[in-house]
Amino acid sequence: MIGSTVYWLVVLTVFRRFSSADDAVACTAYRELGDFTLGALLSLHGSISENCDTEISPRGVVHAEAMVWAIRDINSRDDILPNITLGFDIRDDCRSEDVALWMSLMLLENISPDAFKDACPVLPLQSNLTLSTSHSEHEVIGIIGTSRSATSIPVAQLTGLFQVPIMSFWASSNELSDKARFPYFLRTVPPDRHQISAIVDMIVRFQWNYIALIHSVDSYGLHGARELLVLAEQRGICIAFTLPVNENPTQKELSEVVAKLVRYRYAKTVVMFAALQVANAVLDHVKSEQPGLNITWIGGDDWGFDLTERGLGDIAQGSLFTRFFSQTVPSFDDHFARLNPASDSVSPWFTNYTQTKRSGVFPDHPSSDYVVSPVVDGVYAFAHALDSLVAELCPERSDCPAIGGASGEMLKPHLLRVNFTGTGGLLFFDENADPPGKYILKNYQKMENGKYGSVEIGLWDSQIATTRLYLQDDLIRWQGDSLEVPRSTCIPDCSPGFILVPSQEKCCWLCQPCNDNEIVVNSSECVTCEFTTWPNSNRSGCEDILPSTLSFQDPIVIILLLCSIIGLLLTILTAAGLIHYNAKPLIKAASRELSSIVLVGVILAFLAVFLLLIKPSQGTCLASEATISLSFTLTYAPTLLKVNRIYRIFKASRVSVRRPKWISPRKLMAMAGVLILIQILIIVVSTSVSPVQAQVTVPVTPVDYLELYCTFSYEFLASCAYNLALILVCCYYAFMTRRVPDNYNESKFIAVSVYSTLVVCLATVPVYVTAVAVVQKVATLCAAVLLNGYLTLVCVYMTKLYAVKFVPKQQQDVHSTRTVAAAGAMASPARLAATISQTVGGAVGSASVGQIRPL
Structure with a gap:
């Protein structure tokens, strides 16, 4: 009774906010039904206001096709879910919490089919859609998505009410590890606590002890910033300033960011743990106002994919990014390269992209550049869990009426127990339904052809007990194509004979000279040499003075x-x-x-x-x-x-x-x-x-x-x-x-x-x-x-x-x-x-x- 009441409150609230938009873009769906249907909430557009009002996202298009490819690949196999067909229902969440919540309700419409009959009166479907009359109610057994922590949180809360598992391939907020709040949420990417550890390990590796932190005002940014502050204090890293930026930042907010960067000029490394549009807005403003700051940006998994297209290559050169561990999926890349909207069954977004956006140009390896592995592995995780559930319900796997009673509640324990080698490596879940932390580290640099791009420079793996961080330093190129690691410290390199003394500015120090006959100990203490000794050239120790004697040239x-x-x-x-x-x-x-x-x-x-x-x-x-x-x-x-x-x-x-x-x-x-x-x-x-x-x-x-x-x-x-x-x-x-x-x-x-x-x-x-x-x-x-x-x-x-x-003898x-x-x-x-x-x-x-x- 309580769950039903909450549900209807959610329905009324979202319906009132979203129905007024009457957004045909958000109502677009790509659906193909089967014995079991997997829903999906992907970010195919962005949302500046309340509507889907940005250009189509190439990454979202690739993710949609990857999900369809994985489902069709599973349907073609006999070793997993034999005689059972998986269907899909893909919706656009527009990177908006409201839209994501609305679309999740649409995916769960079988609960009350009449509740949404007028929400999207004309629902564009795939032209060659195949409907199974036995599954006309379109029951969704699980959901793939969303691609953001901010949108995954309300959706996970909603689907949890109806005991429908949701598996995100991109949401990494630590908040989502709380199983009391999100009992049906799983993900194929590690939580941010691992990502923050990887970032902090890099900062320590490059001896950056004075950095700045910019984060978005959402679950991803807030929880990531909090985790970073805790680890930074433990590792002796000083945060010069922390600045939150709203999802749609104003000019005043962006000007404050630039002013802070100028004010704390020694913080040459800036961790920007923010959503895509926040990071892009900050970089745009820095480029226009202070292009000569020469900052090394450190980005998480949510931005840095479209820097070249946005003309931000010069300002972002030398930046470091953590990317979810993802390997190239050659078979998908071949499939994607052969897709033709005129002859193949593709999503409406793919058709729209190839016809109106950039002539349909995609990277040579979209599975790697757009991180496809978590999407594909999420689909396979559901498939393995369903296969395990079906084996439990129908050991003989033939004419089993019990399959019709399968539900998300029954599927959940099988999902938590999956353990298989996917496209991104071994996949399993811990007690929080999180996979182990593993990240590819990339450096954004200028290539030999003069264009900008990301180069893989290392790996971070939480399962390695000794050295989790592995870096190839010779592959890194910093600002200005430099090979020298930039400094980000408020502790100056004092000349020999100087000690460090605290400055009035937080975490900053000044150089204070010692007396001529004193050496420097631990960079903080002047110690007097005995009168027969004198400091050496680097003022690190006392050496005997060679006594001088009289010079025969004097x-x-x-x-x-x-x-x-x-x-x-x-x-x-x-x-x-x-x-x-x-x-x-x-x-x-x-x-x-x-x-x-x-x-x-x-x-x-x-x-x-x-x-x-x-x-x-x-x-x-x-x-x-x-x-x-x-x-x-x-x-x-x-x-x-x-x-x-x-x-x-x-x-x-x-x-x-x-x-x-x-x-x-x-x-x-x-x-x-x-x-x-x-x-x-x-x-x-x-x-x-x-x-x-x-x-x-x-x-x-x-x-x-x-x-x-x-x-x-x-x-x-x-x-x-x-x-x-x-x-x-x-x-x-x-x-x-x-x-x-x-x-x-x-x-x-x-x-x-x-x-x-x-x-x-x-x-x-x-x-x-x-x-x-x-x-x-x-x-x-x-x-x-x-x-x-x-x-x-x-x-x-x-x-x-x-x-x-000389005196004569007579005188003598x-x-x-x-x-x-x-x-x-x-x-x-x-x-x-x-x-x-x-x-x-x-x-x-x-x-x-x-x-x-x-x-």
């Missing part, structure tokens, strides 16, 4: 080397001069033995520069420290003894003519050896306790530069303190002998040398300590050592050689006489003569006393 180093070489040459020349003029009184008076030690110290000073400038190592650092320390000791220990000797001689001459002690060359050399030995012991002890190291500089600010140099330890100060003590004592005796007559025995020249050295040493310490660069430190130290050597050479020895070489004699005369003011002539005769040159008789004549 102008300062070149100058220091030249000064050292010149100093060595001058020292050698001085030594040669002293040896050559060994017998000269001025040379004898300079204490030849002590002078030889001083010259060795000067040579060490110049050699120390070389040790400081070469690449530092443990050995060179120890050698340079020892050489510097000894150079000063060898220079100023003998000098100290010389000025001390002069001081004692003139001091002793005032009170006695006796020769002072410890002034002989042998004893002076012994004392010099003791002073030098003390320095050697200091060096040995200091280097043992805290040896000098070759270390790197510690930069104040992090830089990719370290310098290797010899860091003299605090123990080195002991050597320096000892040498400073020698210099200070030299300064004292030089000061005390400042009044020695006429520079007697070089005391004033020694004073100039030690004073200057003391000033240089005092100036070197603060400069060396405060210098940052190694070249400054080394240059300061080298300069101090060089100045010490040059001051000693120039002030003490080169003046003597100059006098010996006068000089000696003046010296004695001046000294007479302090001592008696006899006492002074005796003292000088014993001490000049360091030995008695080493100078001619006869040359000293009192004035």
Whole structure:
């Protein structure tokens, strides 16, 4: 009673909405009756308003002929439904929910034949229609269709009231898997949950993590979008925006789509899970408003078949589509290619298409291009189920009255149990009356002939446990015929040394630079390298900095080397001069033995520069420290003894003519050896306790530069303190002998040398300590050592050689006489003569006393 009431409410509602249209196109039918009749609701036209007011659909025409071909093929076989004929009744649902519902009522007219007698008063039928008088009531055992989820939902609800199974070959909405609502709905295509999984797998494969979603406002689009949002969140895919579009979109809706695509410019991949006319309207508007967006469109199973015909090839180039798994049916293609409306039994839509539309041009393989397999397999599923039902009702299959009582309710369990190999592969149904998910993946691209077309690039199969997605990447062509996978991400590729930080825009990031001495970890953290390391070229790790040493191409180093070489040459020349003029009184008076030690110290000073400038190592650092320390000791220990000797001689001459002690060359050399030995012991002890190291500089600010140099330890100060003590004592005796007559025995020249050295040493310490660069430190130290050597050479020895070489002998004699005369003011002539005769040159008789004549 309740079912009858609902039925009549549906009838009245639909009749009122549809009867006013009086649409002769929708009332067209293609019918051929048999023992059992299969109805069909196919999309042979579209519906912009309430009527069938679009051009005829080639895909619908092919589907109609495929169904007829499958039924006639079954009727010609003896292994399935022997002695039983299948009939068909094909109607046009015009892709409209109202029309589909109306046509389904027309197919079920045997329930109340008088209810629709005036709905379609003139029902065009096939001219060679064969009617079976025993089945004049035209009872439909099942329905093939519809081709949309939006139309299948109301039709499935209606047919469920009358327990008539309906099997769709295209409706894939997840909503239709609800068996509580749609107990008599089956389909030969997988539900959208599989299709969405295939789309998401492709998105993940191409590393698109920032996409947009456009969907139609119907069951197909709404449920598909919801499933996509769930899977995207699970797989880490960010949806930049989701935009619903009505079935007949307005200009405002389409403009909003374009505005969103421009606004979210990094979402270069757009999943359009929408009905055919919605997708075409969006593409048309994008092409007219923003043709340069270069978007990779991902389409489902409902659109993308007529892109070339609509002139959308350029805007859709590079797009990816999921298509229900369908194999070519060669026998149908041959049959379809031979059809002739003039001689063959064809549908009125085929006749209309070939006469008025495109001269009847179809693809070379319509079974593949228009996905015929689900239609054919649906017909065969009914045939196998009927065969099973007939075998159950009539085991003997002859003269069985029980067949006349077969109904959809009886047929349903047999449909759910079918399991056979159809044209598209193995077909069976799960607990939701859904087949397994299997899709062909296609890429829309520009062909070699300049035209656009779809190329099969892979497969997705839900029954494969490991890798469901298989793609042939080399077959894919993207926008602009590019082979490079386009980017669709709001996460930029940061240059080395940058980390990703969140942006204010959803799911977007910005690149933020790290400090120069920091590496990037996990693209999100800056980690500081230790001061002796520096980031590598791609900022992924820290590498040891190769310490730099002084370059022999540096102008300062070149100058220091030249000064050292010149100093060595001058020292050698001085030594040669002293040896050559060994017998000269001025040379004898300079204490030849002590002078030889001083010259060795000067040579060490110049050699120390070389040790400081070469690449530092443990050995060179120890050698340079020892050489510097000894150079000063060898220079100023003998000098100290010389000025001390002069001081004692003139001091002793005032009170006695006796020769002072410890002034002989042998004893002076012994004392010099003791002073030098003390320095050697200091060096040995200091280097043992805290040896000098070759270390790197510690930069104040992090830089990719370290310098290797010899860091003299605090123990080195002991050597320096000892040498400073020698210099200070030299300064004292030089000061005390400042009044020695006429520079007697070089005391004033020694004073100039030690004073200057003391000033240089005092100036070197603060400069060396405060210098940052190694070249400054080394240059300061080298300069101090060089100045010490040059001051000693120039002030003490080169003046003597100059006098010996260039000053006439008479002036030297006068000089000696003046010296004695001046000294007479302090001592008696006899006492002074005796003292000088014993001490000049360091030995008695080493100078001619006869040359000293009192004035």
